[in-house]
Amino acid sequence: MRAGGTLPRWAELGLVPLLDVLCAFLAAALVVLAIGVSPLAVLRAILAGALGDAGALGYTLYYATNFVFTGLAVALAFHAGLFNIGGEGQAILGGLGTGLVALALDRVLPGWLLLPVAIAAAALFGAGWAAIPAWLQARRGSHIVITTIMFNFIAAALLVYLLVNVLIAPGSMSPETRAFQPAASLPLAHDGLRALGFAAAPSPLNASGLVALAAAAAVWFTLWHTRFGYRLRVMGLNPGAALYAGIPIGRMTVGVLCLSGALAGMVGINEILGVQHRLILNFSAGYGFGGIAVALMGRNHPAGIVLASLLFGILNQGGAEISFDIPAVSREMVTVIQGLVILFSGALAGFSRPLARGLLAFAGAALSRRAGAPASREG
Amino acid sequence: MPVTIGGFVRAILVVGAVSGPAAAAEAADIKPAVVFDLGTKYDKSFNEGVFNGTERFRKEFNVPVAEFEPANETQFEQAHRRFAQRGQDPILAVGFNQASVVDRIAKDFPDTRFSLIDGVSKLPNVQSVLFREQEGSFLVGMLAAMASKTGKVGFVGGMDIPLIRRFACGYGQGVRYADAKAELIQNMTGTTPSAWNDPGRGAELARGQFDRGVDVVFAAAGATGLGVLQAAKDAGKLSIGVDSNQNHLHPGSVLTSMVKRVDVAAFDSFKEARDGTWKGGVSVLGLKDGAIDWALDDNNKALITADMKSRVDAAKADIISGKIKVVDYMEGNSCPP
Known part of the structure; x- marks a missing residue:
């Protein structure tokens, strides 16, 4: 049925990530135990805080939306063999672009016209920010990993400069712009549900959640059902072969990274148009880096990324909720738990593969014994 | 059950406030909460001053104080909204960074009392405390x-x-x-x-x-x-x-x-809520007040x-x-x- 060292596809895509996460939770449980708190109570607080009611679920999905965008951004570039670590900066620029459009036009345009323009601006600014490192890589051979990281810092500094010196609302002490007019707000999920007759607790989940799902579908279609996607994957699997086949590597590099940057830039619409309704500092809050872990965990497949984003959304929201319920678990503790999950499912990904193999062999043996046949030796 | 009792006492308090000032002075069962400023709670300075005040209140009146330490600017809103949804009242916002968020959340929860240190909001259910x-x-x-x-x-x-x-x-x-x-x-x-x-x-x-x-x-x-x-x-x-x-x-x-004395401001805000003397509005404290x-x-x-x-x-x-x-x-x- 299967060759010696490999696992069936379902186990590779489903069982191994699941075991990775379980191992992470076990390690986290030990840490929690060490500070004298019951791990079960923490787990319950995380799950109740993240999935317990409609409001909590809304928060979880709102966080997940950001991770879908940045996870897709990383995965798309990764399929082309490019490691885009600049999601953070591209998200900042996306928010800046969408915020500038909202500030300039929110008193002029009606919502149905303003929002598409603002969303397009987020994509355009994110793509533009990725285009510079992409061009440097394609023309000058400057390594994309280095340049995109550096561009994260430049983006953060640019946002600080603009908010502190140019865009700050008059009379405000914190570096933030004036609040947008209501026309520049993406529809909120609970408002939509209310219009349909369902009462739902308010949460920041907004229309960009749907944009994220559409983006996941579009990435899947692009990668596996278009000529561009085929070239992209060839380039990732074997750049030499791609070059020999006449695929324009330079132009592809710029194109792929622009798409990747546009995806990361969409974090800006969720945060700025969806939730904050003003431009503030640090709204990217590490989602760009989180996207790397999400893509690793989701095995660079859009469906996997959506699932991994859900897990990260649960950790983010549940993690924020723990501090309400169990004061002994401080903010730093929550970061440790999240870090362990990332460590086990990201850096140590597949570390539980032998365990999965053992489990499968054991299950196989048990099944065949039940059927009366001698245990298979190949597992 | 505690929630019902708390609601009941507050209901009495509201009636009391209407019927006469004497009844309003009864100590209420409150569920105070504090959202700290960025940085850390134990900064031996601003945040910790507030923490000392809320800690004193907790010990003196044996009332638990819910706390939240935000990791970044985007969490202010979530913290205030979640506290308000959980029926925490009053909610203390520490630092000018939270002014715009309090302005927004206080509008959505007009029955919840907010106290804002170092920032100003004009809403009737917000108490703004400034210092000279x-x-x-x-x-x-x-x-x-x-x-x-x-x-x-x-x-x-x-x-x-x-x-x-x-x-x-x-x-x-x-x-x-x-x-x-x-x-x-x-x-x-x-x-x-x-x-x-x-x-x-x-x-x-x-x-x-x-x-x-x-x-x-x-x-x-x-x-x-x-x-x-x-x-x-x-x-x-x-x-x-x-x-x-x-x-x-x-x-x-x-x-x-x-x-x-942010500790005094924090303590007083909770104590006033407990005593039923909490009032919205802006107060500016200086040398004269010992603040x-x-x-x-x-x-x-x-x-x-x-x-x-x-x-x-x-x-x-x-x-x-x-x-x-x-x-x-x-x-x-x-x-x-």
Whole structure:
């Protein structure tokens, strides 16, 4: 049925990530135990805080939306063999672009016209920010990993400069712009549900959640059902072969990274148009880096990324909720738990593969014994 | 069950408030919560001052206080909304960073009481508490100038915002009031909220000022100030703490502290809610109210001479009586030279 060292596809895509996460939770449980708190109570607080009611679920999905965008951004570039670590900066620029459009036009345009323009601006600014490192890589051979990281810092500094010196609302002490007019707000999920007759607790989940799902579908279609996607994957699997086949590597590099940057830039619409309704500092809050872990965990497949984003959304929201319920678990503790999950499912990904193999062999043996046949030796 | 009881008591309280003031003075069962400012809770300064106040309230009245330490700007809104949804009341917002968020959330939860330290909201269910930091800064400025042997004193601010320039401006006025020839060197740590939590950079700025001849430095920078105080101790210079009384951190090196009683503001806000005397609106607290002061205790008594003490006490009385006018930077966004 299967060759010696490999696992069936379902186990590779489903069982191994699941075991990775379980191992992470076990390690986290030990840490929690060490500070004298019951791990079960923490787990319950995380799950109740993240999935317990409609409001909590809304928060979880709102966080997940950001991770879908940045996870897709990383995965798309990764399929082309490019490691885009600049999601953070591209998200900042996306928010800046969408915020500038909202500030300039929110008193002029009606919502149905303003929002598409603002969303397009987020994509355009994110793509533009990725285009510079992409061009440097394609023309000058400057390594994309280095340049995109550096561009994260430049983006953060640019946002600080603009908010502190140019865009700050008059009379405000914190570096933030004036609040947008209501026309520049993406529809909120609970408002939509209310219009349909369902009462739902308010949460920041907004229309960009749907944009994220559409983006996941579009990435899947692009990668596996278009000529561009085929070239992209060839380039990732074997750049030499791609070059020999006449695929324009330079132009592809710029194109792929622009798409990747546009995806990361969409974090800006969720945060700025969806939730904050003003431009503030640090709204990217590490989602760009989180996207790397999400893509690793989701095995660079859009469906996997959506699932991994859900897990990260649960950790983010549940993690924020723990501090309400169990004061002994401080903010730093929550970061440790999240870090362990990332460590086990990201850096140590597949570390539980032998365990999965053992489990499968054991299950196989048990099944065949039940059927009366001698245990298979190949597992 | 506790929720029902709490709601019931509050219902009685509302009825009481309508029927007569006597009933309103009954202690209510409240569920207070606090959302700290960025940085950390244990900054030995601003946040920790608030924490000391809420901790005192918790112990004195045996009422649990829910807390949240936000990791970044986007979490303010979630924290306030979740607290309000869980029926926490009153909710204390610490720091000017939360002003716009409180403005928004207080509108969505008109029955929840919010107290905002260092920020202003005009909504009826928000109590805004501001301080006249320039008055206390003036006094520690005088002390700095009198303690300085080189005639050069320093100032290290946290984030460069009007509020911190108000500290710097009051400090400078006090320095010149005590010694017209004294020179003031000032630095700000940064332009973003991370400037409140960067002790390394604080120490660097302080060392830079020492190299230029400064021998007394005032840090108004949250946890960044810890680095300033440490650098002063290491270099054998004097420092001035802020917000909480920081004299005990390095006895003999911390000249004094500009005390801003955020602990009292936090305690009072919860206590008023408990007593039914909580009122919305803006209050501005200063020397007169004892909310701003300079700290003198066993740790710094050897550093303050009788002459210094009498001059500062005289100036304090003059500020309270209005004889000395300390210019507030935020009134005209400018400081007298």
